[in-house]
Amino acid sequence: xxxxxxxxxxxxxxxxxxxxxxxxxxxxxxxxxxxxxxxxxxxxxxxxxxxxxxxxxxxxxxxxxxxxxxxxxxxxxxxxxxxxxxxxxxxxxxxxxxxxxxxxxxxxxxxxxxxxxxxxxxxxxxxxxxxxxxxxxxxxxxxxxxxxxxxxxxxxxxxxxxxxxxxxxxxxxxxxxxxxxxxxxxxxxxxxxxxxxxxxxxxxxxxxxxxxxxxxxxxxxxxxxxxxxxxxxxxxxxxxxxxxxxxxxxxxxxxxxxxxxxxxxxxxxxxxxxxxxxxxxxxxxxxxxxxxxxxxxxxxxxxxxxxxxxxxxxxxxxxxxxxxxxxxxxxxxxxxxxxxxxxxxxxxxxxxxxxxxxxxxxxxxxxxxxxxxxxxxxxxxxxxxxxxxxxxxxxxxxxxxxxxxxxxxxxxxxxxxxxxxxxxxxxxxxxxxxxxxxxxxxxxxxxxxxxxxxxxxxxxxxxxxxxxxxxxxxxxxxxxxxxxxxxxxxxxxxxxxxxxxxxxxxxxxxxxxxxxxxxxxxxxxxxxxxxxxxxxxxxxxxxxxxxxxxxxxxxxxxxxxxxxxxxxxxxxxxxxxxxxxxxxxxxxxxxxxxxxxxxxxxxxxxxxxxxxxxxxxxxxxxxxxxxxxxxxxxxxxxx
Amino acid sequence: xxxxxxxxxxxxxxxxxxxxxxxxxxxxxxxxxxxxxxxxxxxxxxxxxxxxxxxxxxxxxxxxxxxxxxxxxxxxxxxxxxxxxxxxxxxxxxxxxxxxxxxxxxxxxxxxxxxxxxxxxxxxxxxxxxxxxxxxxxxxxxxxxxxxxxxxxxxxxxxxxxxxxxxxxxxxxxxxxxxxxxxxxxxxxxxxxxxxxxxxxxxxxxxxxxxxxxxxxxxxxxxxxxxxxxxxxxxxxxxxxxxxxxxxxxxxxxxxxxxxxxxxxxxxxxxxxxxxxxxxxxxxxxxxxxxxx
Numbered sequence: 001x002x003x004x005x006x007x008x009x010x011x012x013x014x015x016x017x018x019x020x021x022x023x024x025x026x027x028x029x030x031x032x033x034x035x036x037x038x039x040x041x042x043x044x045x046x047x048x049x050x051x052x053x054x055x056x057x058x059x060x061x062x063x064x065x066x067x068x069x070x071x072x073x074x075x076x077x078x079x080x081x082x083x084x085x086x087x088x089x090x091x092x093x094x095x096x097x098x099x100x101x102x103x104x105x106x107x108x109x110x111x112x113x114x115x116x117x118x119x120x121x122x123x124x125x126x127x128x129x130x131x132x133x134x135x136x137x138x139x140x141x142x143x144x145x146x147x148x149x150x151x152x153x154x155x156x157x158x159x160x161x162x163x164x165x166x167x168x169x170x171x172x173x174x175x176x177x178x179x180x181x182x183x184x185x186x187x188x189x190x191x192x193x194x195x196x197x198x199x200x201x202x203x204x205x206x207x208x209x210x211x212x213x214x215x216x217x218x219x220x221x222x223x224x225x226x227x228x229x230x231x232x233x234x235x236x237x238x239x240x241x242x243x244x245x246x247x248x249x250x251x252x253x254x255x256x257x258x259x260x261x262x263x264x265x266x267x268x269x270x271x272x273x274x275x276x277x278x279x280x281x282x283x284x285x286x287x288x289x290x291x292x293x294x295x296x297x298x299x300x301x302x303x304x305x306x307x308x309x310x311x312x313x314x315x316x317x318x319x320x321x322x323x324x325x326x327x328x329x330x331x332x333x334x335x336x337x338x339x340x341x342x343x344x345x346x347x348x349x350x351x352x353x354x355x356x357x358x359x360x361x362x363x364x365x366x367x368x369x370x371x372x373x374x375x376x377x378x379x380x381x382x383x384x385x386x387x388x389x390x391x392x393x394x395x396x397x398x399x400x401x402x403x404x405x406x407x408x409x410x411x412x413x414x415x416x417x418x419x420x421x422x423x424x425x426x427x428x429x430x431x432x433x434x435x436x437x438x439x440x441x442x443x444x445x446x447x448x449x450x451x452x453x454x455x456x457x458x459x460x461x462x463x464x465x466x467x468x469x470x471x472x473x474x475x476x477x478x479x480x481x482x483x484x485x486x487x488x489x490x491x492x493x494x495x496x497x498x499x500x501x502x503x504x505x506x507x508x509x510x511x512x513x514x515x516x517x518x519x520x521x522x523x524x525x526x527x528x529x530x531x532x533x534x535x536x537x538x539x540x541x542x543x544x545x546x547x548x549x550x551x552x553x554x555x556x557x558x559x560x561x562x563x564x565x566x567x568x569x570x571x572x573x574x575x576x577x578x579x580x581x582x583x584x585x586x587x588x589x590x591x592x593x594x595x596x597x598x599x600x601x602x603x604x605x606x607x608x609x610x611x612x613x614x615x616x617x618x619x620x621x622x623x624x625x626x627x628x629x630x631x632x633x634x635x636x637x638x639x
Numbered sequence: 640x641x642x643x644x645x646x647x648x649x650x651x652x653x654x655x656x657x658x659x660x661x662x663x664x665x666x667x668x669x670x671x672x673x674x675x676x677x678x679x680x681x682x683x684x685x686x687x688x689x690x691x692x693x694x695x696x697x698x699x700x701x702x703x704x705x706x707x708x709x710x711x712x713x714x715x716x717x718x719x720x721x722x723x724x725x726x727x728x729x730x731x732x733x734x735x736x737x738x739x740x741x742x743x744x745x746x747x748x749x750x751x752x753x754x755x756x757x758x759x760x761x762x763x764x765x766x767x768x769x770x771x772x773x774x775x776x777x778x779x780x781x782x783x784x785x786x787x788x789x790x791x792x793x794x795x796x797x798x799x800x801x802x803x804x805x806x807x808x809x810x811x812x813x814x815x816x817x818x819x820x821x822x823x824x825x826x827x828x829x830x831x832x833x834x835x836x837x838x839x840x841x842x843x844x845x846x847x848x849x850x851x852x853x854x855x856x857x858x859x860x861x862x863x864x865x866x867x868x869x870x871x872x873x874x875x876x877x878x879x880x881x882x883x884x885x886x887x888x889x890x891x892x893x894x895x896x897x898x899x900x901x902x903x904x905x906x907x908x909x910x911x912x913x914x915x916x917x918x919x920x921x922x923x924x925x926x927x928x929x930x931x932x
Contacts, residue, residue, distance in 0.1 A: 389747055389749070391749050391750070391752075391769075391771070392750075392752075422753075427752070428750060428751075428752025428753065428754075430752065430754075430769065430785040431749070431769055431770075431771045431772075431785055431787075431788045432771050432773070432777070433784060433785075434777050434778055434779035434784060435776065435777040435778050435912075436778075436912065437779075437781075437784065439784055439785060463777065465777070516855060516930070516931075518854040518855060518930050519854075520854075520930060521891075524854075524930060527932050534930070536931075571931035572859070572862045572867065572931070573862055573863070573866040573867040573869070573870060574870055575867070575870065575913075575914075575915055575931070576870055576871075576904070576913045576914065577870075578931060579912070579913035579932075580911070580913050583931075583932045584912070584913070598781075599932075600889070601889070601890045601899075601901075601916050601929070602890065602916075602929040602930060602931070602932050603932065
């Protein structure tokens with residue numbers, strides 16, 4: 001159920017506890033809200049259009065205060081921590097937009113605020129369900145984990161590379177008329193039409209020497225690639241660069257004077273080591289025979305790795321890009337304009353950030369499934385896309401990029417979808433996959449003039465029903481976890497001493513009763529990828545049971561997808577209920593976390609890709625890996 | 640020469656038997672499904688392809704024995720890729736699609752995107768739109784995923800295109816059928832047997848109903864098989880698609896050479912998955928009890 005809010009209603013009322021902590025105290029005035037339940041993302045807070053031009057839920061004045069873009073709804077609607085609350089909501093509630101669980105009590109902000117009406121900023125206030133999930137950051141405590149307002153100081157994703165295409169030399173084309181003299185464009189345009197002003201190009205300095213030469217027509221400016229004793233080449237320092245693949249685009253033009261031989265030049269990307277010496281990251285071939293009076297667009301791609309920064313200065317990830325002329329000084333260097341540096345990497349999010357549409361890295365610790373080999377070493381990024389009626393995907397939307405830079409990418413990239421080249425960034429994802437299944441597409445992004453893929457992404461699309469059914473399952477199950485109290489003890493470990501041939505398989509039940517014990521094959525255990533032994537407890541009167549999975553040394557797996565979990569309906573004799581209530585929701589969860597696998601009889605068609613995905617975490621709240629406080633023997637205890 | 644002729648005739652007879660029995664299964668099951676449907680179709684025409692009204696003027700002589708399917712009250716003639724050369728295969732496809740899709744009660748009309756054309760009587764027929772069938776119980780065999788729903792216009796009429804991939808998948812299924820025709824005959828009996836289980840009446844003998852995987856055999860012995868069987872009493876089942884009866888190696892190499900399949904439960908609100916797999920063992924279908932996921 002969505003929050004029922006009229007778009008032009010005055011701001012809503014948030015309970016006092018939250019109002020008190022609103023970041024923009026004094027600016028924000030929040031009133032009441034209805035008690036909602038959580039099935040879908042809540043709509044953003046609504047303000048009159050004249051107060052919130054992009055209608056992202058943050059008033060324009062607030063956006064300006066937070067150094068955000070009041071014309072871009074994406075920033076207010078972003079949900080960086082995947083807790084189903086947009087940034088706008090997090091600001092108004094005073095919760096941490098980078099922590100799904102701001103107060104560290106084991107319940108996400110949205111669950112507390114929308115589902116149970118408990119205080120997401122008070123660790124002592126949480127749903128009383130009889131069980132408590134221990135959040136990884138719980139030890140930090142509420143106050144230590146609070147960072148308000150988080151994104152007011154943290155750079156938004158993708159801004160690590162400053163825009164080089166700044167307003168100082170963004171000439172669109174040759175001007176027809178000299179702004180100052182009225183001189184009409186002629187063959188000697190380059191020699192006479194421009195006004196020279198040295199050393200004023202923002203962000204650029206001479207590669208060697210005292211300055212750079214700026215030329216321009218009116219407000220259109222560009223730079224001359226000097227080759228003199230005092231000014232030689234140009235360079236820009238780029239800070240906070242992340243490792244990854246980049247596209248460098250610019251245009252050049254030679255000068256008109258018949259006596260000028262336009263010299264060749266090259267591009268170098270480098271960093272400086274602790275001794276201040278240049279260390280090359282990338283060097284282009286020489287660009288020669290520069291066309292006169294014609295802009296030629298150039299495109300280069302290169303990769304920066306983390307090792308490039310190892311010996312960098314205290315600036316950390318600082319690199320330099322330089323355009324360096326060759327040959328003797330002639331007095332008429334080439335003109336360079338419209339330089340852009342575009343990162344071309346598929347963006348990934350931490351596992352705690354929920355998909356769909358948020359790619360995760362293949363981050364499961366190595367298991368006997370050998371996930372990296374299964375998917376191939378190049379295929380490390382996965383994203384789930386819930387199929388929708390538009391049945392199209394904008395591939396650029398998955399790139400880590402500068403805000404507002406979408407258009408920059410359309411002309412410089414091409415794509416492969418399942419190995420087939422396509423120049424459009426929009427592709428159709430066909431019909432809706434069948435119920436409980438997913439369909440995968442292998443996406444590669446390449447430079448328009450190249451053959452080597454920059455990056456790869458596996459997109460899995462699931463039917464709409466998967467998310468709807470999971471949300472309904474979760475909101476229903478989370479409300480009553482009292483059955484977990486019935487479950488019997490689990491066993492922390494068992495004796496794996498080999499037994500003589502013919503003695504049957506080892507059973508860890510000398511002093512305990514287990515209903516089922518077996519040693520699953522590699523494929524059998526894809527739902528628990530690093531499990532070597534599996535057993536199930538006897539079931540309770542309510543037919544509940546607990547699955548236990550053990551590592552090869554006999555120690556109980558306690559967390560993550562490899563661990564067994566509580567079964568609300570034990571499989572024997574209630575097989576159908578077990579599949580419906582315990583197994584299929586697990587498959588929905590790992591699919592929504594991005595795993596491109598279908599349920600295949602007793603296993604999965606492919607390995608799971610993340611150990612602690614956001615949907616798996618929700619699943620494990622309802623089907624915990626260790627059901628209750630009594631459900632485990634001390635370490636080393638053996639049955 | 641005589642031997643070859645006998646083998647050829649024998650194969651043809653087996654295929655005809657398979658198709659005949661599958662027809663019975665399919666019609667029975669889809670009738671059950673359709674009988675349970677009270678809801679009206681909800682054609683959500685959300686996105687209409689711009690090319691819909693500009694179909695290429697293709698005139699193609701009708702394929703023999705025109706077949707059609709009715710899904711969400713839309714009756715669509717089927718147009719097969721030229722690779723579907725036998726009428727038996729075409730009829731098997733039509734019946735199977737009717738069973739798999741026939742209970743769905745809504746659809747969206749979408750752009751066909753850049754879907755590949757289907758070669759029909761030597762002409763390339765490009766899809767003009769994509770019908771996305773909606774409703775409860777959208778369980779489709781993997782081989783049909785993203786292949787069914789493309790519509791082309793032939794002689795001015797919308798027709799559901801059946802492409803090479805689908806034809807090939809059904810051809811392989813019929814080959815499996817020809818190798819073990821008794822399995823395809825028996826599946827109908829097995830589904831009926833499950834459907835007729837009633838409370839208070841004698842249940843099938845356990846040894847006739849189950850194959851127990853060695854990994855769980857000793858544990859399963861502890862289960863009262865009557866208790867286990869009780870959960871299936873009173874439910875209504877649907878047979879698998881022809882494409883979902885596959886070699887047992889899909890489950891485990893140990894079952895290679897035996898056919899396995901999956902059953903569906905016909906529930907009030909549509910189809911459900913969740914049954915144990917079934918396996919053809921000693922000339923009858925049985926439930927295959929594996930280690931539970």
